[in-house]
Amino acid sequence: xxxxxxxxxxxxxxxxxxxxxxxxxxxxxxxxxxxxxxxxxxxxxxxxxxxxxxxxxxxxxxxxxxxxxxxxxxxxxxxxxxxxxxxxxxxxxxxxxxxxxxxxxxxx
Numbered sequence: 001x002x003x004x005x006x007x008x009x010x011x012x013x014x015x016x017x018x019x020x021x022x023x024x025x026x027x028x029x030x031x032x033x034x035x036x037x038x039x040x041x042x043x044x045x046x047x048x049x050x051x052x053x054x055x056x057x058x059x060x061x062x063x064x065x066x067x068x069x070x071x072x073x074x075x076x077x078x079x080x081x082x083x084x085x086x087x088x089x090x091x092x093x094x095x096x097x098x099x100x101x102x103x104x105x106x107x108x
Contacts, residue, residue, distance in 0.1 A: 003083035010072045027074050034066040 001009075014021055021027065041060050044051035075082045101107055 003086065004081070006068075007072055007076055007082060010069060011076050014073065014076075021073055021077050024074060024077055027070055027077065031067065031070040031074065034063065034070055037063045038067060 022030065037058075038060070041055065041058055041063060043049045044055050045060070072082065074080075075085075
C-alpha cells in the first residue's frame with residue numbers, strides 16, 4: 001500500500017465510521033498515548049523491565065498500527081502529504097548524514 005493510499009483509506013474510514021476527525025490537539029494527545037503503549041511493550045519485551053503476564057498478549061504490530069493511524073489522521077487534518085514529506089525528509093537525512101554514521105566508532 002502506498003502512503004497516499006493509506007491516507008485516503010484512513011480518511012474514508014473516518015468519514016464512514018468515525019463521523020469526523022477529533023480535533024488536532026485531541027489527536028496529538030491520542031498519538032502520545034499510543035506511542036506510550038509501544039514504549040511499554042518495548043521496555044518490557046526488549047528492555048530490562050519485566051513483562052507482566054497481561055502485557056505478554058499485547059501485539060506490538062497492532063500498537064504500531066495505532067500510532068500510524070493517528071499520525072495519518074493528523075497528516076490528513078493538517079494537509080500534509082506524508083509520502084512527499086517522507087521523501088523530502090530522507091533526502092535531507094541523506095545529504096546531512098551520508099557518511100556520519102559510517103564514521104561513528106560507537107556503531108562499529
